[in-house]
Amino acid sequence: MTTLLEPTVGGKAPDAEPAGRAQKRKEMLVGYAFVAIPMAIFLAFFIFPMVYAVYISVFDWGVRGKIESVGLANYQELVRDELFWRAVRNTVVYALEVVALQTPLGLLLALIVNAGIRGRTFFRAAFYFPSLASSAAITAIFIFILNAGGLFNRILGFFGLPDDIAWFADDRFALHAIVGLNAWTTSGTIMLFYLAYLQSIPTDVYEAAAIDGTSRWRTFWKITMPLLKPGHFFVLTVSIIGALKVFDQAYIVSRGEGGPNYSTLTIVLQLYRSAINDLRFGYAAAMGVFLFVFLFTVTLVQKRLFGNTEAS
Amino acid sequence: MAVVTSSGEPRTPARAPTPTTPVRPRAQVIGRVVVYTLLTILALVFFVPFLWSVSTSLKTLPDANEFSLLPPNPTLAGYREALTTFDFAQYALNSAIVAAAVTACNVLLASLGGYAFARLRFPGRNFLFLLVLATLMIPDQLRLVPVYQMLTGLELINTRRGYVLIYLVQATSLFLMRQYFLSLPKDLEEAAKLDNAGYFKTFWKVMLPLAAPAVAGVAILAFQGAWNEFFWPLLIFQDRGLYTLPIGITQFVFTYQTNWPPLMAASVISILPIFLMFVFLQRYFVAGAAAAAVKG
Numbered sequence: 001m002t003t004l005l006e007p008t009v010g011g012k013a014p015d016a017e018p019a020g021r022a023q024k025r026k027e028m029l030v031g032y033a034f035v036a037i038p039m040a041i042f043l044a045f046f047i048f049p050m051v052y053a054v055y056i057s058v059f060d061w062g063v064r065g066k067i068e069s070v071g072l073a074n075y076q077e078l079v080r081d082e083l084f085w086r087a088v089r090n091t092v093v094y095a096l097e098v099v100a101l102q103t104p105l106g107l108l109l110a111l112i113v114n115a116g117i118r119g120r121t122f123f124r125a126a127f128y129f130p131s132l133a134s135s136a137a138i139t140a141i142f143i144f145i146l147n148a149g150g151l152f153n154r155i156l157g158f159f160g161l162p163d164d165i166a167w168f169a170d171d172r173f174a175l176h177a178i179v180g181l182n183a184w185t186t187s188g189t190i191m192l193f194y195l196a197y198l199q200s201i202p203t204d205v206y207e208a209a210a211i212d213g214t215s216r217w218r219t220f221w222k223i224t225m226p227l228l229k230p231g232h233f234f235v236l237t238v239s240i241i242g243a244l245k246v247f248d249q250a251y252i253v254s255r256g257e258g259g260p261n262y263s264t265l266t267i268v269l270q271l272y273r274s275a276i277n278d279l280r281f282g283y284a285a286a287m288g289v290f291l292f293v294f295l296f297t298v299t300l301v302q303k304r305l306f307g308n309t310e311a312s
Numbered sequence: 313m314a315v316v317t318s319s320g321e322p323r324t325p326a327r328a329p330t331p332t333t334p335v336r337p338r339a340q341v342i343g344r345v346v347v348y349t350l351l352t353i354l355a356l357v358f359f360v361p362f363l364w365s366v367s368t369s370l371k372t373l374p375d376a377n378e379f380s381l382l383p384p385n386p387t388l389a390g391y392r393e394a395l396t397t398f399d400f401a402q403y404a405l406n407s408a409i410v411a412a413a414v415t416a417c418n419v420l421l422a423s424l425g426g427y428a429f430a431r432l433r434f435p436g437r438n439f440l441f442l443l444v445l446a447t448l449m450i451p452d453q454l455r456l457v458p459v460y461q462m463l464t465g466l467e468l469i470n471t472r473r474g475y476v477l478i479y480l481v482q483a484t485s486l487f488l489m490r491q492y493f494l495s496l497p498k499d500l501e502e503a504a505k506l507d508n509a510g511y512f513k514t515f516w517k518v519m520l521p522l523a524a525p526a527v528a529g530v531a532i533l534a535f536q537g538a539w540n541e542f543f544w545p546l547l548i549f550q551d552r553g554l555y556t557l558p559i560g561i562t563q564f565v566f567t568y569q570t571n572w573p574p575l576m577a578a579s580v581i582s583i584l585p586i587f588l589m590f591v592f593l594q595r596y597f598v599a600g601a602a603a604a605a606v607k608g
Contacts, residue, residue, distance in 0.1 A: 024433070030511040031434030038425040038481045039440055045478050046447040049458035056457055065461070109354065115347055123351060125594055126358055132586055132597060134540040136558035137579035140565055141365045144572055149377045151364055184357070192598065216343070245451060248542045255566045268453045276547070281457050288454040295451060 053285045061282035074286035086262050087270040094175055095243035101183040106190025114198050128188035135248040142181045168253040171263035178249050190235055197231030233306040241295055267291055369576035376572040390573030400578045403560035407539055410472055414479045414538040419531050421481040426489025427515050447483050452543055470550045485530045492526035529596045536586055557582040
C-alpha cells in the first residue's frame with residue numbers, strides 16, 4: 001500500500017544502472033498508458049459529477065443550463081416539500097419491509113441448499129436466477145400475475161380468500177406488492193451471500209455440538225446465528241442500501257408517476273420526475289445530494305451498530 | 313468474502329461417531345420430510361412466475377387469464393405480434409448492439425487496466441486504484457443530473473455512443489481483472505522480459521491468455537448488466553428506434569397494458585438469452601455474486 005512514492009519519482013537515485021532507470025521509466029509510462037482511459041472515464045463520469053451535482057444544486061437550473069444562483073433555496077424547498085417527504089416515507093417503509101422479508105427468506109434458502117439435499121446445485125441455480133433476469137421483464141410478469149383477474153387472485157380465490165384486488169392499482173397495496181416482487185427477485189442473491197458465510201464456518205464446532213447431543217434447533221440459534229454475524233452485517237448493509245435506491249419497479253408499475261395516489265412514489269422516482277418531467281435540474285440535483293448523504297449516514301450507523309465484525 | 317465453491321460438498325454438521333440415541337433416525341426422517349416439503353413449495357414459488365409467462369406467451373388473448381398452465385389453443389401469435397407489430401425485434405437488436413459494445417470495451421480496457429494495477433509499478437498506482445473503488449460508493453442517482461447535462465452538452469443524449477461511453481469500463485470489471493492478475497505466478501512474465509518482449513507484447517501474448525477465465529467472467533457480467541440495464545437507457549434513449557428491450561417492455565406496459573400474450577412474449581425474449589447463458593456458464597455468475605460482495 002505504500003508504493004505511492006517510489007524512489008524513482010524524483011529521479012534522485014544516483015547514476016547506478018542507467019539501463020535499470022530507463023526500464024523503470026518505461027514501465028511507469030506504460031502503466032499510465034494502460035490505465036489512462038479507465039481513469040479518464042471514472043474522473044469524468046463518476047468523480048466530477050459528484051462535485052458537479054453539488055454545484056448544480058445551488059442553482060435554478062433548467063434543461064439549457066443554469067438560470068440563476070439560488071443559494072440553498074433548493075434544499076429549503078426540499079425540507080418543506082410534502083411530496084418529497086411522502087417519497088422518503090414510502091422508500092423507508094419499502095426498504096424495511098423488503099429487508100425484513102428477503103433476509104430471513106434468503107437465509108432459509110441458504111440453510112436448505114446447504115443441508116446436504118439431493119440436487120442442491122439445481123436448487124441453488126433456480127433460486128438465484130430471478131436476480132439475473134431483467135427487472136423490466138420481471139415487473140411485466142408480476143403486473144400480469146397480480147392484475148385483478150390474474151393468477152395470484154385465482155390462487156387466493158381457490159383458498160376462499162378475497163380474489164378481486166388489483167394489487168398495483170390499489171393505493172393500499174401497490175407499495176407492498178412491489179415489496180413482494182423484489183423480495184422474490186433478490187432473496188436468491190441473499191442466499192448466495194449467506195451460503196458463502198455458512199461454508200466458512202468450521203465444521204468442528206458442529207461436531208462438538210453433535211457430541212454434546214445439542215438439538216439442531218438449538219445448534220442453529222446458539223452456534224450458527226452468532227457465527228454468521230459478519231454475514232448479517234454484510235447482507236443488511238448491501239440490501240438496505242440497494243432497497244433505498246428502488247426505482248425500476250416503481251417506475252414501471254406506476255407508469256412513471258408514482259401512483260396510485262403517490263403510494264409508490266420513491267425518492268429516486270421523484271428525483272427522476274423532477275429532472276425529466278419538470279426539467280428542474282437544480283432541484284433534482286439537491287435530491288441526489290440528499291440521497292447520497294442519507295445512504296452514507298445509514299452505512300455509518302450500521303457500521304456502528306455491528307461494531308468491528310466486518311467481513312474480510 | 314469467500315467464494316461459493318461450485319463443486320464443494322455441503323458442510324453439514326457432522327454426526328456423532330456412533331448413533332447412541334435410538335430416536336435419532338426417526339428425527340432425521342422427519343427432518344428430511346420437512347426440508348423436502350419446504351423445498352418443493354419454494355421451488356414452485358420461484359418457478360411458477362416464469363412458467364406462467366412462457367405459457368401465456370403461447371396463449372391467445374381471450375385465454376390469457378385462463379387458470380391453466382397448458383395453453384388451451386397454443387399459438388405463436390404472441391411472438392409474431394411482439395416481434396413485428398410491436399417492434400421487439402428492433403429492441404432486441406438494439407439491446408444486443410449496446411450490450412456487445414459495452415462488453416468488448418469492458419474486456420479490453422479492464423484487462424489492460426487490471427494488468428497495470430496488478431503488475432506494473434508507477435507512482436500513484438494505489439491512490440488511483442482507491443479512486444476506482446471509491447466510484448462504487450457513488451450512487452447512480454446522484455450522477456443522473458450532471459451526467460445528463462454532460463451528455464446533452466456533448467450532444468450524446470439519445471445516441472448509443474453516449475450510453476456506451478458512460479459504461480466503457482466499470483469498476484467491478486477492473487477490480488476482477490486486477491485480482492486475477494495478482495493471483496498469477498510471476499515467472500512467465502519474467503521469462504518474457506528476458507526475451508526482451510515489450511510490455512504490450514508480454515501482456516497480449518503471455519498474460520492475457522492466462523487470464524482467459526477472468527476475461528470470460530468480465531465479459532459475461534458486463535453483457536448481462538448491459539442487456540438488463542434500465543436506469544440509464546431510460547434516460548438516454550428517447551427515440552423508439554434506439555429502445556432496448558427493458559425500455560420497450562416498459563413502453564408497452566404503459567401503452568397496451570392488458571395485451572398479455574405479446575407482453576409475456578417480449579418478457580420471455582428478454583429473459584431467454586440470460587437464462588441460456590446462466591445454464592451453460594453458471595459458475596461465472598456465481599463468482600460474479602462474490603464480486604458484488606466487494607461493493608459492500
